[in-house]
Amino acid sequence: MIWSIAILLGCQLAGEIVTRFLGLPLPGPVLGMALLLGLLVAIPRLYRLVAPTGHTILANLSLLFVPAGVGVVANLDVVSEHGLALLTAVVVSTVLALVAGVLSFRAVARLMERQE
Amino acid sequence: MTDLTELWIYLSQGPLLWLTATVVAYGIGDTLFVLSGRSPWVNPVLIAVVLLSVALIATGTPYETFFGGAQFVHFLLGPATVALALPLYANLSLVRSAALPMLAALLAGSLVAMLSAIAVGWALGLRGEVLLSLVPKSATSPVALGVAEVIGGIPSLTAALVIMTGITGAVIVTPLFNALGLTDWRARGFAVGVAAHGIGTARAFQVNDTAGAFSGIGMGLNALLTAILAPLVANWLF
Numbered sequence: 001m002i003w004s005i006a007i008l009l010g011c012q013l014a015g016e017i018v019t020r021f022l023g024l025p026l027p028g029p030v031l032g033m034a035l036l037l038g039l040l041v042a043i044p045r046l047y048r049l050v051a052p053t054g055h056t057i058l059a060n061l062s063l064l065f066v067p068a069g070v071g072v073v074a075n076l077d078v079v080s081e082h083g084l085a086l087l088t089a090v091v092v093s094t095v096l097a098l099v100a101g102v103l104s105f106r107a108v109a110r111l112m113e114r115q116e
Numbered sequence: 117m118t119d120l121t122e123l124w125i126y127l128s129q130g131p132l133l134w135l136t137a138t139v140v141a142y143g144i145g146d147t148l149f150v151l152s153g154r155s156p157w158v159n160p161v162l163i164a165v166v167l168l169s170v171a172l173i174a175t176g177t178p179y180e181t182f183f184g185g186a187q188f189v190h191f192l193l194g195p196a197t198v199a200l201a202l203p204l205y206a207n208l209s210l211v212r213s214a215a216l217p218m219l220a221a222l223l224a225g226s227l228v229a230m231l232s233a234i235a236v237g238w239a240l241g242l243r244g245e246v247l248l249s250l251v252p253k254s255a256t257s258p259v260a261l262g263v264a265e266v267i268g269g270i271p272s273l274t275a276a277l278v279i280m281t282g283i284t285g286a287v288i289v290t291p292l293f294n295a296l297g298l299t300d301w302r303a304r305g306f307a308v309g310v311a312a313h314g315i316g317t318a319r320a321f322q323v324n325d326t327a328g329a330f331s332g333i334g335m336g337l338n339a340l341l342t343a344i345l346a347p348l349v350a351n352w353l354f
Contacts (some may be wrong), residue, residue: 008195012306015198027258030221030339033332036201044152047205054199057192058328061318062161063142064193067186068257069165069279073172074179078246082140085240088276089250094284094311095292097254101225101307101334108217109303 004053011036139165155288161315162283163166203329211333215303223312226341229254230349244268251350253277255342256313256335263343267350285312286319301327309334
């Protein structure tokens with residue numbers, strides 16, 4: 001348990017240090033994810049150590065977005081003035097992005113299957 | 117009897133009150149979600165955000181005071197992002213075989229998310245920093261906030277828009293893709309990760325483990341691509 005927390009935090013810390021130091025346009029935790037993946041590939045035994053803690057966190061992933069979501073209160077003036085336009089833009093573009101993403105994935109996957 | 121005002125002043129200065137409120141509000145949202153038979157229309161994050169926002173406004177509590185307690189939950193986003201390597205590793209062979217489709221979906225999803233948000237926002241009369249705050253909304257919170265700052269948006273507004281995008285994606289993804297008759301969990305997961313970051317990924321894990329793994333990759337890659345493309349798009353358009 002304690003080592004799995006140390007590994008997760010250690011990867012995040014290493015990711016933060018490297019992105020800051022090299023000035024990468026990437027959040028530290030995303031590099032930390034890549035780092036942990038590299039560690040797992042190099043030392044497969046680590047998976048059974050980190051998995052229980054990691055899966056507990058991931059099972060409650062939605063909770064972690066609540067504090068940022070309440071930030072809407074800090075912007076009540078902008079939101080009440082432009083709320084409808086912002087909501088429409090968010091909903092329309094999210095639907096379009098979902099459709100664009102899923103259809104291009106499927107198109108390329110089918111193209112590859114045909115060539116095999 | 118202790119003076120209630122004194123008790124309130126004491127509690128409102130420490131982190132305990134709003135940390136507890138955050139966990140309880142999400143607990144209520146999650147319970148309602150389970151009671152609804154895990155309906156995509158009952159989103160635990162949305163319920164928790166509404167309950168807490170009403171509580172903050174009703175008690176006249178500033179967001180900064182709330183965040184003093186809620187930051188402990190917020191902090192866990194970092195280790196959670198790192199932990200996404202676990203499902204990624206467990207699905208590694210599946211991921212390797214889908215590199216090209218993922219690249220295509222990443223480019224299409226990321227660009228459509230940014231450009232269509234700008235187009236719709238512009239058409240509805242949004243201008244300047246409010247419009248720019250929309251650009252990075254499909255990327256995960258820490259990246260989106262950094263990008264908003266760089267391109268001249270309002271970071272705290274972007275934070276709210278990011279969550280709104282995530283909730284929209286999580287609510288709409290299952291009915292939308294079912295209606296389109298799509299059965300490839302890789303494609304479904306990846307697309308929702310690109311368009312609706314971590315909240316979409318959380319939703320994907322509720323539906324299917326493979327979808328969740330691909331969603332985590334989509335989120336990570338779009339964080340990277342948005343950080344690179346958003347400043348270019350903003351420069352080009354404004």
